[in-house]
Amino acid sequence: MFIIIMGCGRVGARVAQMLTRSGHEVTIMDIQSSAFNRLGPDFKGQTVLGDATDQEVLKRAGIDRADAFLAATQGDNRNIMASQIAKHVFGVERVVTRIYDPLRSDTFAALGLHAISPTIIGANAFFEELTGQPASSATV
């Protein structure tokens, strides 16, 4: 698969490494060139400097032929906007979006984005470690 990742933070860089090592083609984007240092010298993918909420920059990254898109910046809004561009403007098949705010995450999951909320996943994991009970037994 050819996968574009928006945001070269700890998570984005790690997923990029995992994907290239599993044989996938990866282009990772960030608005700060220093972020690409996280990839290490042996990274086999491409890097593109620029904002993925800008359609021209996405084209430069090759969005026209991308099989999948991951939005993993720190900003929920930018992740959501870029994901909707990838899905609705460029017709990318698989679009995955990190959304911290659980309520926003629910809303955009209902709108068809594959939303992953680290807030919910983290809170559930902490609850289970602390109590030994399944997180599904608790209500928020």
Place this chain on the structure above:
Amino acid sequence: MYAIVAGGGKVGFFLARELIDQGHEVLIIENNGERAEFIANELGNVVLRGNADEASTLAEAGAERADVVIAVTGDDPRNLVLLQVAKRRFGARRTVARINDPRNEGLFSMLGIDATVNATQVMLSVLEQEIPQANLVPLLKLRNTDVEVVEAIVDPRSRVTSSTLREVELPPESTIAVVIRDGAAFFPNGATQLQAGDEVVALTRGIHEPTLRRLFFSER
């Protein structure tokens, strides 16, 4: 009418003041504490301090009973997302966005925002209307495409007047739809020869606009 204004900068502040003067119920959502305090001092108890892009803030603001939510922050992704949440999650009846990057206009309407205001575009169209030498006026943009309806008045120096439309090299993907001459409209064909002063209504893609402009205005 109940209006929620997301963003208490200059645009949000003056907009809210006007709406209050007209007798509407208004709530401004402003994240910055000092700014929120300033607005409360000037306009009274009409400020909610918080992030308008957090769904919980919109819930607190009563977005579900809002007749209109207006997003006027300087950040396009924030304006887009908070309006989508207001509409889809809370059922706000109408959503209006300020757009900072003019290229986002089509995207916002495609993603369900009811209306957009784009200061760059407004200023450009005012400028174009006031510069007679380059009077190619965008009349409207066809929804969700880059196809525009433009109007021009043929300049006396333009080379289009020297030959019939069949012989004129129009830019690609451009059509002259209607010509208005001496107050009467007609649909031109290949034998039509344009004259100085003709009002021409054409369809074109945005990228071909400069070529079309040169055609109607350049010297022979």
